Amino acid sequence: MSFIEFHDLTHCYNLGQKNEHRAIDGLDLSIEKGSFTAILGQNGSGKSTLAKHINGLLLPTSGICLVDGKDTRNLEELWQIRRQVGMVFQNPDNQLIAAVVEDDVAFGPENLGLEPQVIRAKVDEALKAVNMTKYKNFAPHLLSGGQKQRIAIAGALAMDTECLVLDEPTAMLDPQGRAEVLRTVRKLHEERGITIVYITHFMEEAAVADRVVLMDSGRAAADGTPREIFADVPGMKKRGLDVPLAAEVSWQLRRQGIKLPDGIITEDELVEALEAYTCQSN
Amino acid sequence: MSIELKQVSYTYMPKTPYEHKALDAVSFTLEEGSFTAIAGHTGSGKSTLVQHLNGLLHPENGQVLVDGTDLAASSKQGRKEAMAARNKVGMVFQYPEQQLFEETIAADIAFGPKNQGIEGKELEERIKESMELMGLAYDEFKDRSPFQLSGGQKRRVAIAGVLALHPKYLVLDEPTAGLDPLGREALIQTICKLHKKWKLTIVFVSHNMEDIARLADSVIIMNHGKMAIKAAPQEAFMQTELLQAAGLQEPAMLHLLHRLREAGIPVNDNAIELETGIKAIREALSDAE
Structure with a gap:
């Protein structure tokens, strides 16, 4: 069952002006409930514009965006959509607003007018899910970038969100922070079946998704499993994108006549394949 | 000629419950003409460190010398010299495009040099030159609004604004963060050119070990406010345990x-x-x- 559907979606910035810019151009795409979709593409390919349609921060210039069957243009349904879809942006400092971590997470449920004990329970549960319980009385500005992003995710969870849209959530983080955020997102996807839409420039992160959509000039230029997408090493490079190291190395080795199986994209797979290769030749 | 740090320590919010020692007796020398990377996990002291390089922060203990001048000098004459020395160090912050504010690209780049009293023909020359250095054609871009550019282009304008100050040392805090692979590669090539062709001494903060290995002739790894190592990247990256302790990936x-x-x-x-x-x-x- 699809959770998000774009039908012939077009979005133009500065419509009718001299600097009109068509960021999304007649996109048809549907995203299944409970799936983990990574979105790749160059800067300016329409990724962020797309993300902002999913919870109605932007509305289509033409075409339709449906979330769980509801049209984002319908104001009455928009609030429901925003409860179902949580957004996490690139800069952790721009999305935390309270002076204490647990207040920040409570902000959403408080605005729903829930009972205090219900809010308490939701906040505790959300902080636990992102492994940040220990920091509930901290001031957000004293946390690392990865911790801040996990608080932003907790804020969405406290709203019982069914879908997380993350727009380059790790771009500003160090390697440790990146690993923390990705681990948290994967856990929420696997354990709670939360639908994930994950925009990134890091190919290793996209490799853990179950689907990769490649945006180019406002359209979906390619769509498939990470294995299918990253198999096309020259094609990816031509689009100004990269592939995970393991995919690149195995592609190069195959080109140089070393017989390795197709579809290697992770380091584990490459190590295993090379081990098997040396065993055979012995 | 060099930037020299001698036993530099810095504490945020001293004598409060939030007291935090961000730098702890850090000493090193950045020779003129070198290309140095600074790496470390969040909170390791990288940003505090780079803010010392042009006197935005003064050490609590220790000294920062730029071409022999103490940036924290307190005498009247010393302060004057320190100001001149600070001007030799150009600073490009993280996400510098957020600092753009003028109506046209040329006006934005002019802001720094104008504040240093440069005007007229020389000002225009500097704007032109720094735009060309950053790969922005002068006639095409000078009158355009910086806010209508792509992220990568905005960042180039911001860096051009620093280059227009004619720094001798250029400090860049994560210059490629948030750019796509193509944009990153283009910016890296430009930084390389600034080093090789224009002989700028470069200091850059980065999490990307591949970039560090490819570009820098030495890397400083920070861990909990201390300098864990300063060595050639090849040599530093072989020390797996040290990297792990510093929260970095090889x-x-x-x-x-x-x-x-x-x-x-x-x-x-x-x-x-x-x-x-x-x-x-x-x-x-x-x-x-």
Whole structure:
């Protein structure tokens, strides 16, 4: 069952002006409930514009965006959509607003007018899910970038969100922070079946998704499993994108006549394949 | 000529419950003409460190000398000299495009030099030159609004604004964060050119071990406010334990080669770049045959 559907979606910035810019151009795409979709593409390919349609921060210039069957243009349904879809942006400092971590997470449920004990329970549960319980009385500005992003995710969870849209959530983080955020997102996807839409420039992160959509000039230029997408090493490079190291190395080795199986994209797979290769030749 | 740090320490919010020692007796010298990377996890003191390089922060203890001038000098004459020395160090912050504010690109780039009293023909020359350096054609871009550019272009305008100050040392705090692979590569090439052709001394903060290995002639690894090592990248990255303790990952290729070794494939595990790594794997495979 699809959770998000774009039908012939077009979005133009500065419509009718001299600097009109068509960021999304007649996109048809549907995203299944409970799936983990990574979105790749160059800067300016329409990724962020797309993300902002999913919870109605932007509305289509033409075409339709449906979330769980509801049209984002319908104001009455928009609030429901925003409860179902949580957004996490690139800069952790721009999305935390309270002076204490647990207040920040409570902000959403408080605005729903829930009972205090219900809010308490939701906040505790959300902080636990992102492994940040220990920091509930901290001031957000004293946390690392990865911790801040996990608080932003907790804020969405406290709203019982069914879908997380993350727009380059790790771009500003160090390697440790990146690993923390990705681990948290994967856990929420696997354990709670939360639908994930994950925009990134890091190919290793996209490799853990179950689907990769490649945006180019406002359209979906390619769509498939990470294995299918990253198999096309020259094609990816031509689009100004990269592939995970393991995919690149195995592609190069195959080109140089070393017989390795197709579809290697992770380091584990490459190590295993090379081990098997040396065993055979012995 | 160099930037020299002598036993520099810095504490945020001293004598409060939030007291935090961000730098702890850090000493090193950045020679003129060098290309140095600074790496470390969040909170390791990198940003505090770079803010000392042009006197935005003054050390609590220790000294920062730029071409021999103490940036924190307190005498009247000393302060004057310190100001001149600070002007030699250009600083490009993280996400510098957020600092753009003028109506046209030329006006934005002019802001810094104008404040230094440069005007007229020389000002225009500087704007032109720094735009060309950053790959922005003067006639095409000068009158455009900086806010209508792409992220990568905005960042180039912001860096041009720093170059227009004619710094001798250029400090960049994570210059490629948030750019797509193509934009990153283009900016890296430009920084390389600034170093090679324009002889700027470069200091850059980065999390990308591949970039560090490719560009820098030395890397400073920070850990909990202390300098864990300053060495050539090749040498520093071989110290796996030190990297792990500092919360960094070794370069992906090195990691792969180490894994292969552990799996019993006798690969030469000191390559960082793609080509050399693949060559090492090929050699190990043909040895096994």
